[in-house]
Amino acid sequence: MKILFIVPYPLSKSPSQRFRFEQYFQILAQNNFTFHVQSFVDDGGWAILYQPGKGLQKFWVITKGLWKRMLIPFHLYFYDFVFIHREAAPVGPPLLEWLIANVFRKKIIYDFDDAIWLTDRKNESYWFRLLKWRSKVASICKWSYKVSAGNLFLCNFARQYNLNVVLNPTTIDTEKVHNAALFKVNRNPHKVCIGWTGSHSTLKYLHSIEPVLATLEKKYPQLEFLVIADKAPELALQNLRFLPWSVETEISGLLQADIGIMPLPDDEWAKGKCGFKALQYMALEIPALASPVGVNIQIITHAQTGFLCSTNAEWEASLEVLITNSTLRTQMGTAGRAEVVNNYSLLSNCANFLSLFRK
Secondary structure, eight states, X not given: OEEEEEESSOTTTOHHHXXXXXXXXXXXXXXXXXXXXXXXXXXXXXXXXXXXXXXXXXXXXXXXXXXXXXXGGGGGGGOSEEEEESOSOXXXXXXXXXXXXXXXXXXXXXXXXXXXXXXXXXXXXXXXXHHHTTTHXXXXXXXXXXXXXXXXXXXXXXTTTOSOEEEOOOOBOTTXXXXXXXXXXXXXXXXXXXXXXXXXGGGGGGGGGHHHHHHHHHHOTTEXXXXXXXXXXXXXXXXXXXXXXXXXXXXXXXXTOSEEEEOOOXXXXXXXXXXXXXXXXXXXXXXXXXOSOXXXXXXXXXXXXXXXXXXXXXXXXXXXXXXXXXHHHHHHHHHHHHHHHHHSBTTTTXXXXXXXXXX
């Protein structure tokens, strides 16, 4: 069986790609699948994609990507399945997806891990919304052989258009990657570190609990806050430490944290999130605190594998319990890792992922 992966970004760059399908490549090969990956953005485009300005260069990145997409129909004959992650192109209607499904009659496996059909009418112009053409998500679901969605909220959306929907959670390689036993843990015994990891687009969620963190750092001088991201945070905290994200240091950086946090607003976009931050913390035996939004409610068992916090008072109380009780941090971390190994690990989801490509 041959699979064409049509994806937005270069390999090994995007967490969404790495943890939803790239980490299964070896397993696919072991099961006699061959595959080719076609990225919309190349390495050079990725380097400037999220930098401010550089409009002309970004226009060229989009133009090159669209040209590569135009060539895909000439190679479709060789493939049994076409796996599309999020969309074939970031702009315009789903013309390529329509051709693949309705003209070339290839089986599309459509994968997404965010509520990418939603529009932000408050912050997006009419022309930007038109350019993004978010209604394409429903159309691609309808044309697909199977839909691979990251949580039940996303599955329920997809089932409006296609009954062949597979709940395919974002998973963690708990053996070779997110395994604290493989790393030397350099935590400062005189400090308690609250950690957060994410991208520039999710840094804004930290502001909701900034007053809580400010209160706690005054009360506990040994407290520090570690933010691992592709952009420095703008937080008025005294004991804040920023660590630029890189694939080489993402695990060793996270292992500096004693507690992991994942605040989210209770909105439709957040309901589409797949709990990746919480899964990372838990896999590394770091007790996780998260907002009870979307899939977080399924991932975390309150007061056993972590804490679910709705209000600032709950955030403060739960953090304080863990700051002052190292034994509980250890117990909760152990329980959290067991949950990920059993239900959200690469190995536990292997058969489910392979089922996407069974006819």
